[in-house]
Amino acid sequence: MLVGRGLAVIEVEGLEKLYGDFLAVRGLSFQVQPGEVLGLVGPNGAGKTTTIRSIAGIIIPSRGEIRIGGHDLGREPVAAKSLLAFIPDEPHLFDYLTVEEHLRFMGRLYQVADVDTRIPGLLDEMELGSKRSALPGELSRGMKQKLAIACGLLHEPQALLLDEPLTGLDPVGIRRMKSTIVRRAEAGVAVILSSHLLHLVEEICTRVLIMQAGQSVAFGTIAEIVASRPALRGRRLEDVFLALITPDGPPST
Amino acid sequence: MIRVFTYLAWRTAHNRVSRQLRRLKSPRYLAALVFGLAYIWIVAVEQRPQPASATVVGARWVELLGAFGVVGAVLWGWIFGVERRVLSFTPAEVTFLFAGPVPRRGLVQYKLLRNQLLILFNSLLWTLILARERFGASPWLRALSIWVLLTTISFHRLGASFVRTSLLEHGRIALRHRVVSLVVLGTVAIAITWSAQSAFPALAAGWQAGPTTFLDALAEAAAQPLPRMVLAPFRALIRPLAAHSFGEWLRAMGPAVLLLGLHYIWVIRADTAFEEAAAEASLLRARQASARGGSPSAPSLAHRRLPPLFRLAPLGWRGAALIWKNLLAVVRTRRARNMAAALVVGALAAAALSFQGDGTVAEIAGWLALTWAALSLVIGPQWIRNDLRSDLLKLDLLRSYPLPGRSVVAAETAASTLVLTCMQVGLLLVAYIAFLGVPEMDPPLDVRTSVFAAAVVCLPGINFLGMLIHNGTALLFPAWVHLGSNRPGGVEALGQNMLMIVAFAALLGMALAVPVAMAAGLGIVLEGSLGWWAVVPAALALEAGVVAESTLLVRQLGRVFERMEPIAGAMS
Numbered sequence: 083m084l085v086g087r088g089l090a091v092i093e094v095e096g097l098e099k100l101y102g103d104f105l106a107v108r109g110l111s112f113q114v115q116p117g118e119v120l121g122l123v124g125p126n127g128a129g130k131t132t133t134i135r136s137i138a139g140i141i142i143p144s145r146g147e148i149r150i151g152g153h154d155l156g157r158e159p160v161a162a163k164s165l166l167a168f169i170p171d172e173p174h175l176f177d178y179l180t181v182e183e184h185l186r187f188m189g190r191l192y193q194v195a196d197v198d199t200r201i202p203g204l205l206d207e208m209e210l211g212s213k214r215s216a217l218p219g220e221l222s223r224g225m226k227q228k229l230a231i232a233c234g235l236l237h238e239p240q241a242l243l244l245d246e247p248l249t250g251l252d253p254v255g256i257r258r259m260k261s262t263i264v265r266r267a268e269a270g271v272a273v274i275l276s277s278h279l280l281h282l283v284e285e286i287c288t289r290v291l292i293m294q295a296g297q298s299v300a301f302g303t304i305a306e307i308v309a310s311r312p313a314l315r316g317r318r319l320e321d322v323f324l325a326l327i328t329p330d331g332p333p334s335t
Numbered sequence: 336m337i338r339v340f341t342y343l344a345w346r347t348a349h350n351r352v353s354r355q356l357r358r359l360k361s362p363r364y365l366a367a368l369v370f371g372l373a374y375i376w377i378v379a380v381e382q383r384p385q386p387a388s389a390t391v392v393g394a395r396w397v398e399l400l401g402a403f404g405v406v407g408a409v410l411w412g413w414i415f416g417v418e419r420r421v422l423s424f425t426p427a428e429v430t431f432l433f434a435g436p437v438p439r440r441g442l443v444q445y446k447l448l449r450n451q452l453l454i455l456f457n458s459l460l461w462t463l464i465l466a467r468e469r470f471g472a473s474p475w476l477r478a479l480s481i482w483v484l485l486t487t488i489s490f491h492r493l494g495a496s497f498v499r500t501s502l503l504e505h506g507r508i509a510l511r512h513r514v515v516s517l518v519v520l521g522t523v524a525i526a527i528t529w530s531a532q533s534a535f536p537a538l539a540a541g542w543q544a545g546p547t548t549f550l551d552a553l554a555e556a557a558a559q560p561l562p563r564m565v566l567a568p569f570r571a572l573i574r575p576l577a578a579h580s581f582g583e584w585l586r587a588m589g590p591a592v593l594l595l596g597l598h599y600i601w602v603i604r605a606d607t608a609f610e611e612a613a614a615e616a617s618l619l620r621a622r623q624a625s626a627r628g629g630s631p632s633a634p635s636l637a638h639r640r641l642p643p644l645f646r647l648a649p650l651g652w653r654g655a656a657l658i659w660k661n662l663l664a665v666v667r668t669r670r671a672r673n674m675a676a677a678l679v680v681g682a683l684a685a686a687a688l689s690f691q692g693d694g695t696v697a698e699i700a701g702w703l704a705l706t707w708a709a710l711s712l713v714i715g716p717q718w719i720r721n722d723l724r725s726d727l728l729k730l731d732l733l734r735s736y737p738l739p740g741r742s743v744v745a746a747e748t749a750a751s752t753l754v755l756t757c758m759q760v761g762l763l764l765v766a767y768i769a770f771l772g773v774p775e776m777d778p779p780l781d782v783r784t785s786v787f788a789a790a791v792v793c794l795p796g797i798n799f800l801g802m803l804i805h806n807g808t809a810l811l812f813p814a815w816v817h818l819g820s821n822r823p824g825g826v827e828a829l830g831q832n833m834l835m836i837v838a839f840a841a842l843l844g845m846a847l848a849v850p851v852a853m854a855a856g857l858g859i860v861l862e863g864s865l866g867w868w869a870v871v872p873a874a875l876a877l878e879a880g881v882v883a884e885s886t887l888l889v890r891q892l893g894r895v896f897e898r899m900e901p902i903a904g905a906m907s
Contacts, residue, residue, distance in 0.1 A: 160738065163737035176660055179663060190651070
């Protein structure tokens with residue numbers, strides 16, 4: 083069941099993550115509404131992956147709060163994690179489970195009662211129907227990525243966290259992946275998408291959070307970000323991004 | 336080309352040793368190395384040869400038994416397949432060598448060269464280990480003899496793997512090519528069996544009479560014309576090892592080196608089809624290993640259809656998904672299947688032995704099974720690692736699942752516990768069945784039955800506690816535990832394993848002290864009324880105590896898991 087529109091599915095307040103003396107993320111706050119696709123962009127080491135992994139419950143924030151569907155990730159981790167799906171850039175699969183068994187495994191973890199009826203549809207959507215009995219060692223990089231995505235979508239999460247989801251996919255796979263993300267967002271899923279592919283972010287994200295050195299340097303729709311900087315009027319996200327993260331502005335092309 | 340390969344092999348070995356030396360700054364590696372060296376010293380050096388007067392009777396059997404050992408190693412290669420160590424290429428080797436202007440024959444030469452490093456190390460180790468045996472000439476000559484032996488066996492198994500690969504890859508065409516050699520091999524096997532048939536009664540009688548008589552009968556059987564001819568090359572390989580003087584060694588080395596040279600020519604001149612097949616197989620294996628993140632054992636593709644026992648219901652305790660996943664990993668591992676098959680064969684053999692003869696062989700089989708069951712209490716948790724010790728490499732994934740930490744710890748530990756307990760109960764069953772055939776066995780049947788029942792009751796709890804100790808160590812000190820299913824080799828790894836076994840035995844002993852005391856107290860109280868059957872309620876008391884301890888430990892380790900973070904580098 084999806085939470086009602088207007089109530090944020092993902093709420094991040096004052097997120098900080100400290101690795102020793104290094105502050106990887108500092109004072110990050112934002113919300114993602116149902117049906118919204120938030121693009122998380124920034125140069126390498128900006129803190130995107132730390133942010134997304136903190137929201138997924140993989141790493142523990144040093145400070146701040148994260149709520150998924152109203153459940154505090156620190157205090158109610160099981161309830162919060164039940165509502166989200168995290169799809170990393172590098173698909174982590176189990177060597178000894180076949181494609182179908184991965185989905186059955188996820189079905190039990192997320193208590194998907196109708197797993198038998200959902201599996202065929204997902205396998206078709208991800209073009210894995212002919213590979214249902216294959217082990218990960220027999221799959222190409224792109225197919226593994228598709229399987230990881232299928233595992234994430236099986237329980238119909240309310241929040242979808244995607245870290246470089248197009249890595250390894252072929253052009254057809256990229257097109258399908260983009261339509262999958264858009265379709266899920268239209269169905270009311272809150273999506274956070276971390277990517278270096280700015281044209282992808284521009285194409286499917288409703289809002290963008292640009293990060294640098296662990297903090298937000300711009301947040302809003304691309305139009306809002308451009309509007310706040312008259313010098314960038316009419317420019318594309320790539321120019322906006324380069325203008326914000328490089329001191330001398332975008333390099334001339 | 337050989338200079339390039341030599342450079343690559345030399346620099347790789349040099350850098351590996353340098354890295355190992357550098358990491359000795361870490362207490363983990365230093366302690367492991369000290370323990371490993373101490374063990375080798377105690378085993379190989381401290382136990383020096385006794386004075387010549389104490390010459391053992393067994394020395395005269397070295398050549399014969401050694402030859403049988405080599406026959407076994409060779410047959411193993413032919414029956415069970417490839418020499419993986421030689422044929423496996425790393426992803427980097429596949430990228431640079433397969434794609435580079437390197438002939439297939441060059442690839443094979445390179446792998447032979449790389450394999451020499453391992454053979455040299457093994458030769459040194461065996462020389463040290465055999466230093467306490469009272470046969471053979473000087474250690475240097477022994478080291479050379481062992482090197483020739485191990486290299487020849489390695490070459491032979493590689494050649495065998497080429498033939499096998501060719502048969503598998505090219506099917507009937509290759510079969511036609513090999514039909515002559517296969518017919519010759521089959522004929523020789525039949526002829527040996529036929530000619531040795533006359534010795535079977537003497538061998539059977541010798542088996543009953545004792546080891547020396549049996550070995551005499553074996554020597555007589557091996558002296559028949561055909562077995563002698565077949566065994567000749569195998570004995571030739573062992574003879575330098577058993578030589579007592581330099582002159583004798585020199586004479587024995589001639590045929591051994593000739594065999595080595597012939598094997599080298601065989602392997603190098605294997606026809607192109609073989610080399611292509613081997614190279615392609617290596618490429619595929621390397622790709623698969625790379626795709627699996629370096630996991631060396633390929634899952635069996637023949638075991639996809641699972642019995643209903645392995646179907647996972649979508650609803651219920653979420654942790655069951657982890658148990659199911661880990662059990663599937665075991666079912667699909669070749670080693671586990673071989674172990675299960677060995678247990679079944681062992682049980683059948685024990686049953687057969689227990690109903691014939693005077694029970695001597697059945698008793699030996701029973702004690703062997705019992706010893707293995709007892710040993711597995713300590714070494715089993717180190718051996719069966721389909722738990723957090725494998726899955727911590729995927730900590731990202733585990734942490735993202737909607738499972739409380741205690742459920743993760745309990746489920747991961749339960750899977751290994753189940754496998755280990757099944758193995759132990761299987762071994763105990765083999766022992767129980769075998770002892771049925773020993774008429775004057777002490778303790779008597781009713782005592783054995785009650786102890787067997789008690790063991791079945793308390794083993795799951797003890798194993799769970801043992802697995803928790805190992806998993807807890809992995810959670811609390813991940814840098815001290817090797818994570819993943821593949822095991823590193825070398826002195827450090829040996830020392831680390833020993834450290835773990837010693838620490839584990841001490842911790843398990845401490846953890847079991849209170850439950851054992853409770854069980855002993857209950858057993859003593861009930862002994863008057865129940866006799867030996869009091870061990871069953873005592874085992875239940877032990878199990879209750881262990882369950883209570885385990886519950887506390889699971890909660891504590893669950894909290895540790897929930898606070899644990901994947902840090903790049905720390906998990907590898």
